[in-house]
Amino acid sequence: MRDSAKRKEGPFISYHLVDNSLDEESFQFIRSLILKVAGISLSENKKSMVQSRLFKRMLALAVKTIPDYLNYLKDNSSELGNFINALTTNKTDFFREVEHFNRLRDEFLPEIARRKSGEKKGVSFWSAACSTGPEVYTIAMVMQDFVCKHPGLDYKIWGTDIDTEVIHKAEAAIYGEDEMAPIPEEFLRSSFVRGTGKNVGLYKVVDSLKEKIRFRQHNLIEPLVGFQINFDFIFLRNVLIYFQLPVIQKVIDNVVAHLEPGGILFIGHAESLNGIKHNLIPLGSSVYRKLNYE
Secondary structure, eight states, X not given: OXXXXXXXXXXXXXXXXXXXXXXXXXXXXXXXXXXXXXXXXXXXXXXXXXXXXXXXXXXXXXXXXXXXXHHHHHHOGGGHHHHXXXXXXXXXXXXXXXXXXXXXXIIIHHHHHHHTTTOSOOEEEEETTOTTSHHHHHHHHHHHHHHHHSTTOOEEEEEEESOHHHHHHHHHTEEEGGXXXXXXXXXXXXXXXXXXXXXXXXXXXXXXXXXXXXXXXXXXXXXXXXXOOOEEEEEEOSOGGGSOHHHHHHHHHHHHTTEEEEEEEEEOTTOOOTTOOOSEEEOSTTEXXXXXXX
8 A cells, every 4th residue: 555545634734845736647637537526527728727726635635746646545535525626616606697596486486386286295496516505595595585475385405516515615504795795685684694793794594594405415427316306496507517418418317307397497507408318398598397208
């Protein structure tokens, strides 16, 4: 066994001692590995991004070169999650691509409320690449406002992401003031507790929303297991852009398998299902409905 396998995460070493230069062989290995384990396609021009993102892991492990880090990764399967976390992109905002939420409120929720009237089964949502949680909590704010006007309609929201670090932040549900700008004032008042004292500038999601939500880690290129449910709405937004066509096909197959017949799929405005086989009908840009038959 290489000495690298004996390393334990400990005190950071000085960044002056770390050489994060990236040779071509190491870069191609990294590209191949992240494609295999996460479906993420890194282009040739992402070398500097890989260098900067692996730098913190090298500091934490007191590893001085990227080849040394890769040897450690090969010898320690527990490091794979940190490797994935380092190379995933987690851009997200509250009410991002707000047109989707407007259609949800004005078109799709009234429709499903009529359909589920008198049923005990509530409305179910899956945010399939939820990052640090703003998309999930945006859904919750919109849904809670709708439920207040339509008593008797319940809901549950599931959020998943491949990155375990962002899942922990989503579960904590604490956000900085700079993240609050897209949130309408009435939702800010009803859905968040403002921090005081040492927590000034922080906002925490209220418990009444958090109790409607469950988070867990999930890799989109793998089947969803442990969820004994199909969803009325699935948000799969701004993640397909990181995949090549064969991986997109696999992801769509996995995700749509858990969409109720007649259910709604949202993808990102910059994304497309062109070239993908599916049993969905388009309802305008980046919105699809699952057919009522296979």
